[in-house]
Amino acid sequence: KRCTLFPVICIQSQIVQSNALLETRRKEMQSQINASANGIQKLEENRNKWQAEFTKKAQNLNLATQRLSVKNANLIKRIDEIKTYQSNIARLQKELNNTKSASSTEKNAIQKELTKLKQELSQSQTLVNSTKLEFEELKKGRNILFKELQTRSGTLLQTEAERNELKKQLENTKKVLRNTQNNLGKMALAEQRARGQ
Numbered sequence: 001k002r003c004t005l006f007p008v009i010c011i012q013s014q015i016v017q018s019n020a021l022l023e024t025r026r027k028e029m030q031s032q033i034n035a036s037a038n039g040i041q042k043l044e045e046n047r048n049k050w051q052a053e054f055t056k057k058a059q060n061l062n063l064a065t066q067r068l069s070v071k072n073a074n075l076i077k078r079i080d081e082i083k084t085y086q087s088n089i090a091r092l093q094k095e096l097n098n099t100k101s102a103s104s105t106e107k108n109a110i111q112k113e114l115t116k117l118k119q120e121l122s123q124s125q126t127l128v129n130s131t132k133l134e135f136e137e138l139k140k141g142r143n144i145l146f147k148e149l150q151t152r153s154g155t156l157l158q159t160e161a162e163r164n165e166l167k168k169q170l171e172n173t174k175k176v177l178r179n180t181q182n183n184l185g186k187m188a189l190a191e192q193r194a195r196g197q
Contacts, residue, residue, distance in 0.1 A: 029177040036170040043163045054152045064142040071135045078128045085121040
């Protein structure tokens with residue numbers, strides 16, 4: 001009845017209500033945009049932090065691999081030394097067994113050299129065992145670093161995906177906000193026209 005008698009007042013009332021709804025919607029959109037922007041910034045900060053950790057661990061892994069390579073080379077060298085000592089010991093032992101007619105001075109010299117070689121062999125075997133232990137420890141450390149790198153790499157990829165999703169949501173929210181603001185402008189224009197009429 002009132003809308004029939006006062007159509008302009010009725011239209012203005014509807015416009016005011018629509019404006020209020022649109023303004024509420026605009027504020028919600030802005031709030032979502034702010035939340036998304038903050039989320040993206042937080043993800044960026046975490047990504048940078050994890051990237052730095054990833055780089056550091058990658059450098060540590062390279063260093064561990066280099067150390068492992070050096071230890072492995074030392075191990076091969078020691079094993080070769082042991083083989084040489086064993087060969088020389090076997091040769092001298094054979095000489096000692098074959099020199100029954102040799103003088104005691106010659107036998108003593110061979111025996112002395114044999115004892116010296118056996119001592120050196122024992123020292124080399126101790127070094128080999130020590131190097132093997134160090135090698136295994138380095139290998140374990142490298143494997144741990146490698147697993148950590150794999151985990152960090154997965155986390156970085158997940159963060160990247162989350163960031164992209166948030167950016168997508170942010171763009172969609174911005175589009176809705178632009179539409180809302182356009183509608184607000186149209187409503188304001190309609191209100192001015194209604195008042196003019």
